[in-house]
Amino acid sequence: MKTIVLRPDQPFDLDLTLSCGQAFRWERAGGWWQGVADGRAVRIRQDGSLLTFEGADEGFIRDYFRLDQDLPAVLASIDRDPAIGAAIRECRGLRLVRQDPWECLASYLCATNTNIPAVKRRVALMAERYGRAIDGPFSGTYTFPEPEALAGVSRTELWDCKLGYRTDYVCEAARFASEEPGWAKRIAALPFEEARRELMHLRGIGPKAADCVLLFAFGFFEAFPVDVWIRRIVGEIYLPGLTGKGCTPAEYERIRRFSRDHFGEYAGYAQEYLYCARGPARRAGAP
DNA sequence: CCCCAGGTGAATA
DNA sequence: TATTCACATGGG
Numbered sequence: 001m002k003t004i005v006l007r008p009d010q011p012f013d014l015d016l017t018l019s020c021g022q023a024f025r026w027e028r029a030g031g032w033w034q035g036v037a038d039g040r041a042v043r044i045r046q047d048g049s050l051l052t053f054e055g056a057d058e059g060f061i062r063d064y065f066r067l068d069q070d071l072p073a074v075l076a077s078i079d080r081d082p083a084i085g086a087a088i089r090e091c092r093g094l095r096l097v098r099q100d101p102w103e104c105l106a107s108y109l110c111a112t113n114t115n116i117p118a119v120k121r122r123v124a125l126m127a128e129r130y131g132r133a134i135d136g137p138f139s140g141t142y143t144f145p146e147p148e149a150l151a152g153v154s155r156t157e158l159w160d161c162k163l164g165y166r167t168d169y170v171c172e173a174a175r176f177a178s179e180e181p182g183w184a185k186r187i188a189a190l191p192f193e194e195a196r197r198e199l200m201h202l203r204g205i206g207p208k209a210a211d212c213v214l215l216f217a218f219g220f221f222e223a224f225p226v227d228v229w230i231r232r233i234v235g236e237i238y239l240p241g242l243t244g245k246g247c248t249p250a251e252y253e254r255i256r257r258f259s260r261d262h263f264g265e266y267a268g269y270a271q272e273y274l275y276c277a278r279g280p281a282r283r284a285g286a287p
Numbered sequence: 288c289c290c291c292a293g294g295t296g297a298a299t300a
Numbered sequence: 301t302a303t304t305c306a307c308a309t310g311g312g
């Protein structure tokens with residue numbers, strides 16, 4: 001069992017970070033969080049400024065939870081109006097984790113027109129059927145399958161992971177990633193808009209999924225994913241002229257351009273704070 | 288039986 | 301370019 005003592009000037013809230021819906025492979029178990037990240041089965045809990053964990057070393061935990069990112073500075077930079085100010089006060093300590101690009105891409109391919117529990121179920125099914133079993137502090141854990149592993153799986157088998165009409169998209173993405181092992185490094189080196197266009201060439205990856213992958217895996221903090229909740233929130237608070245229902249490509253552009261301009265280079269953090277403060281995760285029952 | 292959920296691709300005008 | 305529609309699945 002290892003520990004990290006958090007610096008008092010660097011807030012971190014493990015519960016908010018793992019329950020806000022950015023990553024799909026963590027579960028609460030008693031006072032602990034259990035999950036698989038980058039092939040490690042990790043168990044971790046927070047008691048005030050003390051983080052206790054096993055299954056990974058301190059370097060990995062710091063890197064994954066971005067504990068060395070200057071969060072107060074980030075939050076100060078996006079704190080541009082009373083609404084985001086309230087969200088920041090409510091969710092201070094929420095950090096964007098550093099996800100694996102392939103797992104993140106595949107996960108958000110599974111996240112269209114559905115809900116978070118269903119996405120978790122799909123990802124878990126793919127992992128336990130086609131991932132590698134890992135020994136760790138708890139049982140029944142599997143790595144998320146490599147692209148090669150999923151590329152070798154038949155459509156019928158993937159369909160059985162409850163992917164539905166997304167099955168072909170995951171197959172194609174797995175083929176893409178296995179044929180170009182350096183894809184993630186190549187995209188990470190591109191300017192944001194180019195990286196975005198590149199991801200959107202994949203079938204099943206539209207603006208929303210691309211922005212999620214860019215934000216959660218590649219650390220493009222200017223990415224501002226616009227899902228149904230964010231559309232509502234931004235529509236209510238900042239852009240009261242929005243048509244309301246369907247998010248047309250033009251509307252999506254308008255919302256993300258506004259948000260990037262309004263919140264600045266860490267707009268993605270603003271997105272996550274707005275989502276967390278007013279989104280379903282909190283209403284659905286967090287304390 | 289209807290509507291909704293971290294949308295997207297394809298057909299249509 | 302802008303609208304419209306289907307899409308698997310599960311839960312309310």
